[in-house]
Amino acid sequence: MENKETYWSENIRIISICLAIWFVVSFGFGLILVEPLNAIHLGGYKLGFWFAQQGAIYAFLVLIFWYGHKMNELDKKYDEGNK
Amino acid sequence: MEELKLYTYIAVFSTFALYFAIAWWARAGSTSDFYVAGGGITPLQNGMAIGADWMSAASFISMAGLIAFLGYGGSVFLMGWTGGYVLLAMLLAPYMRKHGKFTVPEFIFDRYYSKTARVVAVACLIIASLTYIIGQMKGVGVAFSRFLEVDYGLGLGIGMFVVWVYAVLGGMKGITYTQIAQYVVMIFAYTIPAIFISFQLTGNPIPQLGLGSTLADGSGIYLLDKLDMVVTDLGFKEYTTANLGGTLNMFAYTISLMIGTAGLPHVIMRFFTVPSVQAARQSAGYALVFIGLLYTVAPAVGAMARLNLMNTIEPTAGENLVYAERPQWFKDWEKTGLLKFEDKNGDGKIQYTSNTTDQTITTINAMTGKEIVVLPNEMVKVDRDIMVLANPAIANLPNWVIALVAAGGLAAALSTAAGLLLAISSSISHDLMKGILTPDLSEKNELLAGRIVMTIAILVAGYLGLNPPGFAAGTVALAFGLAASSIFPALMMGIFSKKMSGTAAIAGMCSGIGITMLYVFQHKGIMFIPGTSFLGDMGPNWFLGISPNAFGCIGALVNFGVAFVVLQITGPAPAHIQQMVENMRLPGDCAAAHDH
Secondary structure, eight states: OOOHHHHHHHHHHHHHHHHHHHHIIIIIIIIITHHHHHTSEETTEEHHHHIIIIIHHHHHHHHHHHHHHHHHHHHHHHHHHTO | OHHHHHHHHHHHHHHHHHHHHHHHHTOOOSHHHHHHGGGOOOHHHHHHHHHHHHOOHIIIIIHHHHHHHHGGGGHHHHHHHHHHHHHIIIIIHHHHHHHTOSOHHHHHHHHHTOHHHHHHHHHHHHHHHHHHHHHHHHHHHHHHHHHSOOOHHHHHHHHHHHHHHHHHHHHHHHHHHHHHHHHHHHHHHHHHHHHHHHHHHHSOSOHHHHTTSBOTTTTOOBHHHHHHHHHHHTTOOOTTTOOSSHHHHHHHHHHHHHHHHHTOHHHHGGGGGSSSHHHHHHHHHHHHHHHHHHHHHHHHHHHHHHHHHHHHHOSBTTBOOBGGGOOHHHHHHHHHTSEEOOOTTSSSBOOOOSOOSSSOEEEEOTTTOOEEEEOOOOOOEEOTTHHHHHHHHHTTOOHHHHHHHHHHHHHHHHHHHHHHHHHHHHIIIIIIIIIIIOTTOOHHHHHHHHHHHHHHHHHHHHHHHHSOOGGGGGHHHHHHHHIIIIIHHHHHHHHHOTTOOHHHHHHHHHHHHHHHHHHHHHHHOGGGOTTOOSSOSOGGGSGGGOOGGGTHHHHHHHHHHHHHHHHHHHOOOOHHHHHHHHHHHSOSOOOOSOOO
16 A cells, blocks of 8 residues: 555655765765776776766666666556555 | 868758758647647657757867866766756656646746746746857857858858747747757767777777777777876876866866756756656656767767877877978868967977976976976967867868768757757746736737747847857856756755745745855856956865856755755745645656646
């Protein structure tokens, strides 16, 4: 049985997970931890540099589609609970 | 040269003919067509249209050039201008689509039950959008004058006419389908030269992989390592670690660009064109796919263009290019004044170094720490905007590729200009006229008003493109600062805080904008007039070392803070508004975006 409150708190929970990852891949790996990560190499890329110029964008993409997928499931559950 | 001109005419005019054909096919018949394309655009189509709407002349022409000269520091644009879509997809777009109105100021009016809030939102929208359009119009003029050698003003006039035809005739509907075509033109124009260049340099045709590969010259050295060596030998900062004003500044800059992106009304509006909440979420994903395609290629374009430029000027260490033997593209760009050479030591050869004095100096190599002797820099001007446009010529690519880049640059500028014009005209015809001044306007007359306002907006934009005001250079900072410090927080609090009241939100918006404008003006001059900046545009005077361009995030924090304090004092929003917010948060059918 889904109701308004649980639907919204579940949405907030999913958003929090997504935004935590969003923060870590861009601000974390691309800016704050860039120097230690640059010691590791990914082909010709220094890893921190790669996150800042490539990796963060790929991660953002995965996050948006994952969020859409989770929310579609949640929407379905909510609709069934209210029939 | 003649062949190039012919190809360019063919590329530019065949794409224009395509836009006209689409405009005729997708004419708008109702206000719903005009404002939200009838609300029946699919997420895939909308994603592509958002891509073209969002990627302006700045993304297409300037960004890779910025990265080429800033190196790692240029990452703020890559992360900032893509990370905003995560915020849009999760924090704004689905709920605003569920609410189902035509414009951003209309949403603000409903949520904050205040005509004052609506007018404040219209003012923010117009300032942000107009400043943005000036840049697009300049891009159109430059592309025409450089590639077709027509007068700048005439080029601008042709661009204005093309936008007028499809935007006024088709409204959001015409703009959407034209933007889809423009996206396709733009992405081909951007990636084809990048694929060629990546293949030439590394043997790998995929630019994203080529950037991380070894050079194809048999040396076995990684491209980025080579670039680091070449630039540090001339006294520049190391490409892959060069910082942009410190970590805190880069942090603030990235956040400002992210929330600024999420708060730009012409982008948010596009989410009103899809049929459902689910489609709104999906559109954001597709939009980022199409934007990411260009944005992940851009760092490769930047780094490879820089390496090619360095290699042209100094083919082997110590053997510099003789000025009299410079290639044709060098001469072409010298004519535009965007590239300038001064033979400081009179040896007839070109030296391109970090040394801006007139004497030879010794300095430290940023990578090896060894002492190096650096001759005075003789490339006294290398405008970063020429990197993308000159790139195919520097790499000796065939003429049809250069022609395609010209058509792509125009597509980028025109598609963004059209989206901005629609945001402006809808905020005047729908929010100011229908919403406040003349509420009994019939639908037919509102549609007519929308078209007239758009025509006026095109004329104003054209005039500003022809006579750019002194502050045009600083306006991007203002547009993003405005969107980040006023619109984004107001929308987000409106959805995530049920209790947020109109009074508190208006106080927040005004203080957020106020402090951001104050900071930008005190360092850059009042309305960017030189000599009026009372604190001077220098690092030591910056608050915590944050540059004025990066201040939008502080403005947003002030906005949130003030709004919550005022809310505590003046009390929460009325019950029926809280009920409306609850409804906005829930899934389920949302009516097609409607009016009233």
